[in-house]
Amino acid sequence: MKIKSVRARVFEWKGKTVPPQGNFCSNAMDLVYSKTETMSTFRFHSWTVVEIETDDGIVGLGNVALAPKIAKAIIDEYLAPLVIGQDPWDYEYLWQRMYRSTHAWGRKGVTMAAISAVDLAIWDILGKSVNKPVFKLLGGRTKEKIPCYYSKLYRTDIKEMQDEAQKFLDQGFTMFKSRFGYGPAHGTQGVKENLKAVEALREVIGYDNDLMLECYMGWNLEYAKRMLPKLEKFQPRWVEEPVIADDIDGYAELNQLTSIPISGGEHEFSLYGFKQLLERKAVSVVQYDTNRVGGITAAHKINALCESYSVPVVPHAGQMHNYHLTMSSMASPMSEYFPMFDVEVGNELFYYIFDGEPVAENGFLQLDDNTPGLGLTLKTEFLDQFHIIE
Numbered sequence: 165m166k167i168k169s170v171r172a173r174v175f176e177w178k179g180k181t182v183p184p185q186g187n188f189c190s191n192a193m194d195l196v197y198s199k200t201e202t203m204s205t206f207r208f209h210s211w212t213v214v215e216i217e218t219d220d221g222i223v224g225l226g227n228v229a230l231a232p233k234i235a236k237a238i239i240d241e242y243l244a245p246l247v248i249g250q251d252p253w254d255y256e257y258l259w260q261r262m263y264r265s266t267h268a269w270g271r272k273g274v275t276m277a278a279i280s281a282v283d284l285a286i287w288d289i290l291g292k293s294v295n296k297p298v299f300k301l302l303g304g305r306t307k308e309k310i311p312c313y314y315s316k317l318y319r320t321d322i323k324e325m326q327d328e329a330q331k332f333l334d335q336g337f338t339m340f341k342s343r344f345g346y347g348p349a350h351g352t353q354g355v356k357e358n359l360k361a362v363e364a365l366r367e368v369i370g371y372d373n374d375l376m377l378e379c380y381m382g383w384n385l386e387y388a389k390r391m392l393p394k395l396e397k398f399q400p401r402w403v404e405e406p407v408i409a410d411d412i413d414g415y416a417e418l419n420q421l422t423s424i425p426i427s428g429g430e431h432e433f434s435l436y437g438f439k440q441l442l443e444r445k446a447v448s449v450v451q452y453d454t455n456r457v458g459g460i461t462a463a464h465k466i467n468a469l470c471e472s473y474s475v476p477v478v479p480h481a482g483q484m485h486n487y488h489l490t491m492s493s494m495a496s497p498m499s500e501y502f503p504m505f506d507v508e509v510g511n512e513l514f515y516y517i518f519d520g521e522p523v524a525e526n527g528f529l530q531l532d533d534n535t536p537g538l539g540l541t542l543k544t545e546f547l548d549q550f551h552i553i554e
């Protein structure tokens with residue numbers, strides 16, 4: 165079997181969107197002086213879809229959501245020529261070709277995300293070629309089904325947040341992730357607002373359910389050091405990405421500061437990036453996303469590394485490419501889960517592009533033993549609402 169072609173297309177959402185409200189989630193831009201609203205940079209409304217076809221007619225699907233137009237250019241210009249004509253079963257060799265030939269300017273960020281998309285499509289081909297789901301190629305089922313946490317609860321009106329939590333509690337979810345709205349730029353009033361939201365959520369879900377808290381890199385070390393002791397009484401399961409991804413010392417300090425586990429890695433890349441985080445004890449929960457970190461070839465190795473450090477892996481964003489790794493790894497206790505909503509920030513956009521994403525039931529996800537590959541197909545239902553760049 166040989167790879168015949170690589171097609172990378174950008175799917176830009178042109179359909180209806182629900183504008184996220186006010187300070188719906190703190191983010192790294194909050195710390196930079198700006199005359200415009202910093203939240204507006206925080207959208208994921210396009211996606212790169214990669215289709216790799218083999219000479220025997222199998223088509224593998226991969227995707228990347230970071231800087232989609234740049235990712236497409238990297239795939240077209242640099243990565244496609246490295247894999248065309250090659251045997252997809254040589255996935256490690258192909259991965260190393262992509263990684264090493266772009267190393268001088270690639271390594272992390274959008275280049276690694278582009279490599280991830282090609283690698284995902286290759287693994288989809290492998291599964292399809294032997295008629296097995298990808299998780300079977302990675303070691304098989306380590307759990308009957310995957311526990312998942314409800315992820316949204318953007319910082320909106322407190323009552324709205326409480327109603328949202330109640331609705332998904334009633335649907336059987338036992339774990340919830342919410343977003344802080346405020347950071348260092350919002351002074352003591354912002355501190356109060358952050359605490360108010362957490363208290364209000366605990367009122368609804370109680371202390372027998374898990375609550376995770378997301379900063380999305382919108383704090384700094386000093387602010388996080390003030391906030392964590394105040395949050396301790398609310399027993400968060402973790403506080404996520406309190407500082408920017410490059411501040412590994414900051415993570416390490418915060419992770420030792422209180423009883424609250426610090427999570428991160430959503431914006432970290434490659435086996436080496438995670439080795440650094442683990443060696444420094446910088447995170448207590450690892451949250452790579454397979455479509456950023458280097459695809460399944462890299463994520464599988466990171467899982468093994470995390471297993472050896474006894475650090476759980478809870479990949480970012482749900483999605484099939486992550487679920488297959490979670491299903492097959494002892495290091496992964498659960499998944500993130502975004503239900504399908506109207507297009508808002510864009511975290512939910514993959515439901516509009518792909519068919520096959522599992523729907524949670526009572527807080528659990530299931531993967532089918534008999535669906536080969538990653539289990540995704542391109543959806544036709546919303547096709548007319550995308551502008552597609554070839």
Ligand SMILES: O=C(O)[C@H](O)[C@H](O)[C@@H](O)CO
Pocket residue numbers: 189315343378380430480481500509511
């Ligand atoms: O952990 C997450 O789910 C992410 O940080 C979100 O994708 C982020 O976009 C906030 O909604």
Ligand SMILES: [Mg+2]
Pocket residue numbers: 378380404405430480
């Ligand atoms: Mg996150």
